[in-house]
Amino acid sequence: MSTGTQTEVVMPQMGVSVSEGTITKWLRQVGDSIGRDEPLLEISTDKVDTEVPSPAAGVVTQILVQEGETVEVGTVLATIAPPGAEVAPPAPAEPAAPSPAPAREPEEAPAPEPEPAPVAATPAPAPPAPPVAATAAGNGKTFVSPVVARIAAEHGIDPTSVPGTGTGGRVTKKDILSFLESGATAAPPSAPAPAPAAETAPPPEPVAQPEPVAAVPEPVAATPAPVAEPAPAATPAPAVAPAPAVAPAPPAAPAPAAAPAAELVAGEALEPMTAMRRGVMEHMRRSVDTAAHVTSAIEVDLARVVALRQKLKPELAAQSVNLTYLAFIARAAVDTLLDYPWVNGELRGQSIVTRPFVNLGIAVALDEGKGLIVPVIRNAQDLNLTGTARAIQDIAERARTKKLLPDDVQGGTFTITNPGSFGTFHGTPIINQPQSAILGTYALVKRPWVVQDELGSDVIAIRPIMNLTLTYDHRLVDGAYAGLYLRDLRDKLESWDEAAY
C-alpha cells in the first residue's frame, strides 16, 4: 500500500499465528537507494527469522521502528519513495527539542497541524438521530475507547491526563498519539537499556488469537486449484472446521514479571531475550504443562545400516546428497509410524486425530545457541531413503541460513531430535505440541555386544550401537504401544531391507 507516491513497508505476517515481530537489523538506512525485492531489513518472530524485501524500488525516506523494537504485524516500518521523487528531508526536523531520544518516529505524525478545526465548527448538521454522538456525550471525558486504553497501557500513561478533542472532551486516538509525540510520556518509549522491562512486556492483547480461526476456511477458498477444481472453496469444508478447539491457545503470556525484581550482582550481565528464545520458552513450558511425558529407550545394533551407508555414501555424494544416519532412522521411523497412528496422532479436545501421512519435523539447533527450530518435511511417507536424506539436508540448510518460509515450520505430526552428535547417549526431549511423540537419536558407539555366531552360540562381538528414545504423551500413547513402536523401529533398522527403502 502506498500513500501518495511513498510506499510503506509493513511488518509482514509470517504465518497465521504470528502477531508480532522484532526488528533485528536494518540493512539500509534513510537516504539509501534500494531495488524492488532487495533485502531491506531482518526481522525475528517466534516462528522464523527472515529478511524482509523492499516492496518497491526507490529511496528509503523514513525508518519508523528501530532495531530491537517489537511491533505488531501490519505496523509500518519504513517508507520508500520512488527513485527520483522529491523527498522531503527525513523526518528529524520535526520535534523542536533536539535532545530527547528521537528513537520513536512519529507513528503517523499528523503534524501539529490545525486539528481539523471545521469539525468543531460544524456541529454535525443536526443529525436526526445521532446515536454515536449521544453515547459519547453521555460518557463524556471518562469514556476511554479500546484503542486509547491500549495505547495508554502500552506507554504507561493515564488517559485522563491527555487533553481530549473528541465528542464531550473524549480523548481520541489522535489525541493520545500526539500527546505521546509531544514527549509528555511517562516512560521513555524505546530507550534501549533502562526501559525494556516496561516496554517489552507484551501488550495485553488477544495476541493473534483471531487469525487461526479465521484462517481455517480461507486457504481452502484461496485455492480453487484450477486443474482438478476440487472443494467448493467458499465454504469451510465441514470436516475441517472443528479445529478451533485446538487453535493453539496463546499461553496467557504470564508477563515475565518474576525476574526483574532481582538486582544484578557485579559481573552478571543482562540481555534481552530474542523473539525465538521467547517462543521456545513459552512452547516448552506449555508442552510440559500439557502432555504427560514418558520416555522409553531401546538399543539398536546399526551394523547393517553402517555398512549400507558406507556403500551408498559416495554414490549419493555424487548427487550432492549427504547420507546421514539420521536419514536412515527418519526413513524407518516414518515407515513404522504408519503402523502406530497414535504415535503420529494428536489429542484434540475430547477426540483423537490420526492421519495417513507423516509431516516429519526435524529439530535443528541454530549456531551459537541462538535457538531451536523445527522445520517440517511434508508427506515424509512418500520419500525413499535418498529423498529423505535430501529433504533433511534442505530444511537444515535453510533453517541455518534463515531461508525457511512460515509454512516450513507448521503442520508437523511427529518430530525427531538428534542431540547425539555431541556424544550424549540418552535424553528425555520435550514433545513438540500438539504432537504426541518425539524420537530422540543419540551417539553411535561401539560396544561389546552379545550376538549369536553361525552355530547359534552366544559370542561377544564389537557392534555399533545406538540408543533411541521415544518420548510420548501418556494421555494418548501407553507404554506397551510405545514399546511396540520402538521394537518395530529397531527391527527395521537391524534388518534394513535395501530394496524396500
Added chain:
Amino acid sequence: MAEMTYIQAISDALRLEMRRDQRVFILGEDVGVYGGAFKVSLGFQEEFGPWRVIDTPLSETAIVGGATGAALMGLRPVAEMQFADFISCAWDHLVTVAAKQFFRSRTPIPIVVRLPSGGGFSGGPFHSQNPESSFAHIPGLKVVCPATPHDAKGLLASAIEDPNPVLYFEHKHLYRRIKGDVPEERYTVPFGSANVHREGDDATVVTWGAMVHTATEAAEELAKEGVEVEVLDMRTLIPWDKARVLEGVRRCSKVLVLHEDTRTGGFGAEIAATIAEEAFEDLDAPVMRLAAPDTPVPFSPPLEKAYIPQVEDVVTALRELAAY
C-alpha cells in the same frame, strides 16, 4: 486499454469467456434474439448460435435447475436473471441443490448466475433489491459485487472459472453511468481481495457495489474539511477480505460499514461483528452502519432517494464518526 462502461465490460468478459471455452454458454429470459433485457448479450446468438445462447421460458426455477444439471454434466453455464429480485423463485435449486451438491457427492457445480440488482431509477419493490446477504449466508455459494468496469470484467472471468456456484450481482445503476479503463485482453480479478478505491487514514468505509461511488463522493467532501477517508471496495462478499478490513481498522480506528441492502441482517452486520470480535482494541469509535431501512424499495423518486443512502447521508455519518 479501452474505455468501457460497466455493462460493456460485462458483455466483453462474457464474450471472451465464450470464445476461449466451448463449455461456457448462457441461458435466460430473452438473452438470445432480444439480446437480454439490458442488452448484455446483444449479438451473442449471431456469434455463438442458439445452442450456446439459449432463450428460456419465463421460469427462474427452470433456468437455475437447467444450469445446475448442465454444470453437473461438465458445462459452464452462465444464467441470467432478468432482475436479481426474481432469483427467489430459484431459491430451492440454488440453495438446496447447487450449493450443497459438492458436499454431498464431491461433484462441483460451476455455475454463474448474473443478477442485475440495485435501485436508483424508480424500479420499485420488485426491480431494485440487493439480496446479496441472503445468499452470503448459504455455505457453498460465492457472492460477487463488482463496482467498477475493470472489476466487472475480471470478476466475471473469475466467476466463470470458479468451480463453485457464483452469484454475480451487477448493479444496474452502474451499467451506463460508470466508465473506466479496461484491458482489452482477458484477465481475472481474484476473489476475496478488497480494493482500496480511495486512500485515507482518518476513517475507513467498508462497502461494495454502487455504494463505492457514493462513499467516494462523500469522502471527497470530507477531504475539504481535512478528514481523509479510506474507501474499501470489498468486491466479493464470499469470500470477503477480512484481513484487509482489519488492517484498515487498525490504521484508522474508525469504521463505517455502508450498503444499499436493508440494514437488519445485511452483510454489513457480519463485517461489524467481526471487527468487534477481532479488532476491538483498535477501535476509537463504535463501528457505524449505514444502510437502507427495513422496508421494500419504494417507487416514488423522493422516497427512493430517502431510502437508498445518498452522498449527503454518508457525509453526515462520516462527520459524526470523525468528530467522535
